Amino acid sequence: MNVIMAAPEAFPYAKTGGLADMAGTLAKELSRLKIKVLLIMPFYRAVKERVKNPENLGKSFIVEIGGERIAGHLYRDGNTVFIGCDRFYDRPELYGTPSGDYPDNPHRFIFFARAVFEAARLLDFKPDVIHCHDWQTGLVPLFLKAFYSRNGSFPFFAKTKSVLTIHNMGYQGIFSRDVLALTGLPADMFTPEGIEFYGKVNFLKAGIIGADMITTVSPTYAGQIQEEEYGFGLEGVLRKKGGALRGILNGIDYSVWDPGRDGHIPETFNRKSFVEGKAACKKELASECGFKDHDAPLVSFVGRLSYQKGVDLISAAAGDIVSEGVNLLFLGKGDSLYQEELKELAGRHVGRVYARIGYEEDFAHLVYAGSDIFLMPSRYEPCGLGQMIALRYGTPPVAADTGGITDTVRNYLPLSGKGTGFLYTGDDPRSFRQALWYALCAYKRADCWKGLVKRAMAEDFSWKKSASLYKDLYDGIAGL
Ligand code: ADP
Ligand code: GLC
Numbered sequence: 001m002n003v004i005m006a007a008p009e010a011f012p013y014a015k016t017g018g019l020a021d022m023a024g025t026l027a028k029e030l031s032r033l034k035i036k037v038l039l040i041m042p043f044y045r046a047v048k049e050r051v052k053n054p055e056n057l058g059k060s061f062i063v064e065i066g067g068e069r070i071a072g073h074l075y076r077d078g079n080t081v082f083i084g085c086d087r088f089y090d091r092p093e094l095y096g097t098p099s100g101d102y103p104d105n106p107h108r109f110i111f112f113a114r115a116v117f118e119a120a121r122l123l124d125f126k127p128d129v130i131h132c133h134d135w136q137t138g139l140v141p142l143f144l145k146a147f148y149s150r151n152g153s154f155p156f157f158a159k160t161k162s163v164l165t166i167h168n169m170g171y172q173g174i175f176s177r178d179v180l181a182l183t184g185l186p187a188d189m190f191t192p193e194g195i196e197f198y199g200k201v202n203f204l205k206a207g208i209i210g211a212d213m214i215t216t217v218s219p220t221y222a223g224q225i226q227e228e229e230y231g232f233g234l235e236g237v238l239r240k241k242g243g244a245l246r247g248i249l250n251g252i253d254y255s256v257w258d259p260g261r262d263g264h265i266p267e268t269f270n271r272k273s274f275v276e277g278k279a280a281c282k283k284e285l286a287s288e289c290g291f292k293d294h295d296a297p298l299v300s301f302v303g304r305l306s307y308q309k310g311v312d313l314i315s316a317a318a319g320d321i322v323s324e325g326v327n328l329l330f331l332g333k334g335d336s337l338y339q340e341e342l343k344e345l346a347g348r349h350v351g352r353v354y355a356r357i358g359y360e361e362d363f364a365h366l367v368y369a370g371s372d373i374f375l376m377p378s379r380y381e382p383c384g385l386g387q388m389i390a391l392r393y394g395t396p397p398v399a400a401d402t403g404g405i406t407d408t409v410r411n412y413l414p415l416s417g418k419g420t421g422f423l424y425t426g427d428d429p430r431s432f433r434q435a436l437w438y439a440l441c442a443y444k445r446a447d448c449w450k451g452l453v454k455r456a457m458a459e460d461f462s463w464k465k466s467a468s469l470y471k472d473l474y475d476g477i478a479g480l
Pocket of ligand 1: 016017018019021302303304331332333358359360361364383384385386387389
């Protein structure tokens with residue numbers, strides 16, 4: 001079985017969030033299941049900085065967008081092929097700056113969608129399945145149906161099927177109507193059954209209507225996105241897909257996230273013996289953050305600074321939190337509004353609140369390992385990797401009971417000695433604060449806390465099971 005993983009980002013090459021982890025790790029895990037995987041992604045500046053000597057495959061192609069002929073070039077590192085086109089991808093960020101998206105994102109991802117097919121042909125890699133991720137690759141399933149597999153127009157793709165994984169309904173790639181002409185799709189696709197969405201063009205919708213199978217990243221979220229509250233206007237379109245929509249929980253990459261052999265932390269630890277190791281990590285983290293009181297409970301947030309992640313709920317409760325003698329740490333990057341808010345908060349509570357604005361993979365390891373409690377007050381969460389990593393590093397989360405969090409965190413019940421974290425419902429600072437109080441009370445009872453940490457670390461979030469579910473899914477559609 002040949003699978004093309006068409007991803008707008010993939011770890012370790014370029015990452016803004018969990019999609020990169022998911023695409024990179026799934027590609028690796030599928031190879032273990034004897035599936036031939038070719039991961040295709042843009043040759044961003046971040047990739048160039050990371051891969052010092054990519055193999056230049058010496059193969060080029062042309063894509064016509066709006067009458068302009070634009071050249072692309074293929075590079076390779078192992079099983080990953082990069083689509084080179086400097087005018088589109090050689091930029092400081094992947095999709096935009098803190099003040100907004102790159103205005104030519106439609107061009108950048110129309111080009112990428114076309115490039116996926118060009119690369120497959122040039123490399124003579126005949127895919128049974130093209131697995132796409134999020135709106136950036138939403139045009140691929142529709143292009144496959146409209147241009148490549150239709151009426152045998154390209155025998156090379158005659159049997160190719162497509163899968164779209166939705167990582168986040170909150171980002172759909174919605175553009176003005178004239179973008180339709182740039183895609184080359186026929187004008188009669190601009191209908192409510194096609195890619196029209198309230199008078200605009202919607203790339204994620206293109207993927208939904210075009211794909212043979214759709215997945216999202218947790219079973220709970222798969223149900224939620226068919227409802228108005230979480231479907232962001234596409235709930236009806238998803239409901240129509242019926243049995244073609246599945247929720248498959250992500251795993252985390254245990255070769256990257258393992259407190260027992262993590263090179264980024266001062267002392268490794270495991271579920272049988274974590275007290276000293278975690279204490280050493282906490283000490284280093286507290287001094288790195290300039291906290292005055294190193295023994296105070298250390299409570300952290302790691303994530304994209306966006307409305308989805310509810311970081312504003314933490315800042316709204318921050319005054320109360322620090323007055324309880326808690327150290328509060330933020331590691332995040334995103335909307336300038338939240339970046340400024342956190343900087344201002346840290347300035348107001350020097351020695352108690354620390355905000356690191358930036359994307360720092362290495363530091364994140366120390367934060368997961370050295371914190372006592374992890375905060376994830378997401379307004380919605382398709383899967384969420386942060387809470388799974390935190391559990392693995394013995395840092396129980398205080399988290400919103402939604403989406404993938406519901407599927408991965410078991411609520412702590414004091415007397416029963418069960419549970420791995422503290423869940424709450426409702427997106428208001430009060431509910432969140434209440435859950436944090438419960439957590440802080442439990443933290444004070446050392447024996448209970450040890451049991452909680454042990455249970456958290458014992459959870460299995462490896463990719464094995466999920467990768468085999470994806471394999472079954474491909475087997476089910478390939479060759480039909
Ligand atoms: P999302 O994909 O919605 O951003 P996830 O919880 O699925 O959220 O995944 C986020 C991933 O990105 C995790 O691996 C997390 O550790 C990482 N991450 C997010 N923000 C940062 C940051 N500022 N620095 C380092 N790692 C980060
Ligand atoms: C998205 C979601 C997140 C999920 C990640 C990987 O960015 O917001 O919940 O874990 O994709 O699937």
